[in-house]
Amino acid sequence: MKHIDIKEVLQNKELIGQTVTVCGWVRTSRNSKNVAFVELNDGTSLKNVQVVIDKADDPDYKDIPRVGTSLKVEGKLVEGRNAAEINVTPADITVLGDCPQDYPLQKKGHTLEFLRTMPHLRGRTNTFNAVMRVRSVLxxxxxxYYQDRNFIYVNTPLITGSDCEGAGEMFRVTTIGFSQDYKTEDDYDAADFFGRRAGLSVSGQLEGEMAATAMGKIYTFGPSFRAENSNTPKHLAEFWHVEPEIAFAELDDVIEVAEDMVKHVIGTVLEKCPDEIAFFDAHFEKGLKARLEELISHEFGRVTYTEAIELLKKSGENFVYPVEWGCDLQTEHERYLSEKVFGKAVFVTDYPKEIKSFYMKQNPDGKTVAAVDLLVPGVGEIIGGSEREADYDKLIAAMKERNMNLDLYSDYLDLRKYGTVPHGGFGLGFERLIMYTTGVQNIRDVIMFPRTVGSIR
Structure with missing residues (x-):
C-alpha cells in the first residue's frame, strides 16, 4: 500500500501542510476529552510520529488503538511543539492488525534477558530498533569501504571439507544422520552426500586467499559457524564475519587497512545515526559518542606480544588468568592494555607460534608469527589477522607439527607452488564491532536471532 516512511515525515520539511499516509505500530496511546494521541513507529526512525485524533465529530470515540496494534493513518502533517505531527479524525485511521491486551511489550523497562525470550517481537523495542539500524549502516x-578501494567482493562456501582454524570445532554437515550400517567412520563419510566429511565453515579465509592470489584484493562478508561450547557474552555459534585478503601485502599493510577501515565505518555511523548513538549514549554507555569520536581521531597504538606480556606482568593487577609468555591473552588482559595502558585502540603483533594458526607467517626468530590482533576499549579483541605463510616448505612443516591431514588442503598448498606472493588479511567479528559501536554488552543483543549453545529459537 502507498505510504511514506515515518523517518521521511519527520525530516522532510516540504511535507508540512500536506496530507500524508503512514503505517506503523502503536508505541503508546492515551485518550482525553476532546482529542486522543497515538505514537506510531514503523522501524525507519528511532523517533515516533505523533498522531493527534480530533474527536469533535465523534465525542464518544473510545476505540483508541492499543499498544502493538498496526495502523494505516492518513491526515495533514503539521508542525507540533517538538516535531511534526499528523492531525486526523477517527475515520482516517485503518486498523491493519489488532493487538490483544496480553501483548508482552506493553510495559517499558523489560530487561534484555527477558526480551531474548521473544526474538520475534523484540525488534519493535527502541533498543533493538536502534541496534538493527546501526547494524545496517555498518x-x-x-x-x-572495500568497493571504493578496488576490493572484489567474493562469496566463499558455507559448506567446506577443511577446517580453517585446525581446531576441529565445526558443525558437521551430513545427510545420513544416526546409522549403524557402517563399520568405520571412513565408510560413513564415503557414503555421505559429498563422499567425504563436510562441515559448516568457521571462516572463508582459505578460499579468500585463493581468490586474492587471482584478483589481488578481495573481501568476504557472510556467516561463519563455530561449534564451541562457550556461553560467554562475546560468543555466538553463528556470527557474521568480514574477511579481506590482500595479495602483495605484508603485516604492516594489513594493519594499515584494518585501522583505516575501522575508522571509516565508525565515522559513517556517527554521521548517519546521530539519534541512535545519542540513545545508546543515554541508556547503555555514558560517553559513548565521545569515545567513538576519540577513537577515530588518533592513530591506534602498537605493541608486540612480548612487550604486552611485560606490561601486564608489571601492572600490579590481580588478573584471574595468570600472565606468562606463551599464554593466550584473555579479555581481561586485552581490556587492560587498551583501556589502562594505551587508553585507545591498540594492535598487538608477533604472537608465539604455538598459540596461533598454522597459516601465519613464521618470523625469523623461530618463536613467533606475524600475527596481529586489534584490541579496543570496552570489548577487547575485534580483529584478528596475520601475514600468511607464503613459503611452501614452512607451511608444510607447520601443518605436520599439528598432525593435520595435508590431503584436505592440497588446493591451498598449491598456492605456494604456483606463483606464490606475500599476502595477508584479517577477520572482523561483525557483531563485536556492533557491540563496540553501541555500548551493548552482550553479543546476543546485536543480532536479530542469536544462535548459542543450547539455544536455537
Missing part, C-alpha cells in the same frame, strides 16, 4: 559502510 554493513553498508563496510561494503562501501
Amino acid at each position: 554493513a553498508q559502510a563496510i561494503h562501501s
Whole structure:
C-alpha cells in the first residue's frame, strides 16, 4: 500500500501542510476529552510520529488503538511543539492488525534477558530498533569501504571439507544422520552426500586467499559457524564475519587497512545515526559518542606480544588468568592494555607460534608469527589477522607439527607452488564491532536471532 516512511515525515520539511499516509505500530496511546494521541513507529526512525485524533465529530470515540496494534493513518502533517505531527479524525485511521491486551511489550523497562525470550517481537523495542539500524549502516559502510578501494567482493562456501582454524570445532554437515550400517567412520563419510566429511565453515579465509592470489584484493562478508561450547557474552555459534585478503601485502599493510577501515565505518555511523548513538549514549554507555569520536581521531597504538606480556606482568593487577609468555591473552588482559595502558585502540603483533594458526607467517626468530590482533576499549579483541605463510616448505612443516591431514588442503598448498606472493588479511567479528559501536554488552543483543549453545529459537 502507498505510504511514506515515518523517518521521511519527520525530516522532510516540504511535507508540512500536506496530507500524508503512514503505517506503523502503536508505541503508546492515551485518550482525553476532546482529542486522543497515538505514537506510531514503523522501524525507519528511532523517533515516533505523533498522531493527534480530533474527536469533535465523534465525542464518544473510545476505540483508541492499543499498544502493538498496526495502523494505516492518513491526515495533514503539521508542525507540533517538538516535531511534526499528523492531525486526523477517527475515520482516517485503518486498523491493519489488532493487538490483544496480553501483548508482552506493553510495559517499558523489560530487561534484555527477558526480551531474548521473544526474538520475534523484540525488534519493535527502541533498543533493538536502534541496534538493527546501526547494524545496517555498518554493513553498508563496510561494503562501501572495500568497493571504493578496488576490493572484489567474493562469496566463499558455507559448506567446506577443511577446517580453517585446525581446531576441529565445526558443525558437521551430513545427510545420513544416526546409522549403524557402517563399520568405520571412513565408510560413513564415503557414503555421505559429498563422499567425504563436510562441515559448516568457521571462516572463508582459505578460499579468500585463493581468490586474492587471482584478483589481488578481495573481501568476504557472510556467516561463519563455530561449534564451541562457550556461553560467554562475546560468543555466538553463528556470527557474521568480514574477511579481506590482500595479495602483495605484508603485516604492516594489513594493519594499515584494518585501522583505516575501522575508522571509516565508525565515522559513517556517527554521521548517519546521530539519534541512535545519542540513545545508546543515554541508556547503555555514558560517553559513548565521545569515545567513538576519540577513537577515530588518533592513530591506534602498537605493541608486540612480548612487550604486552611485560606490561601486564608489571601492572600490579590481580588478573584471574595468570600472565606468562606463551599464554593466550584473555579479555581481561586485552581490556587492560587498551583501556589502562594505551587508553585507545591498540594492535598487538608477533604472537608465539604455538598459540596461533598454522597459516601465519613464521618470523625469523623461530618463536613467533606475524600475527596481529586489534584490541579496543570496552570489548577487547575485534580483529584478528596475520601475514600468511607464503613459503611452501614452512607451511608444510607447520601443518605436520599439528598432525593435520595435508590431503584436505592440497588446493591451498598449491598456492605456494604456483606463483606464490606475500599476502595477508584479517577477520572482523561483525557483531563485536556492533557491540563496540553501541555500548551493548552482550553479543546476543546485536543480532536479530542469536544462535548459542543450547539455544536455537
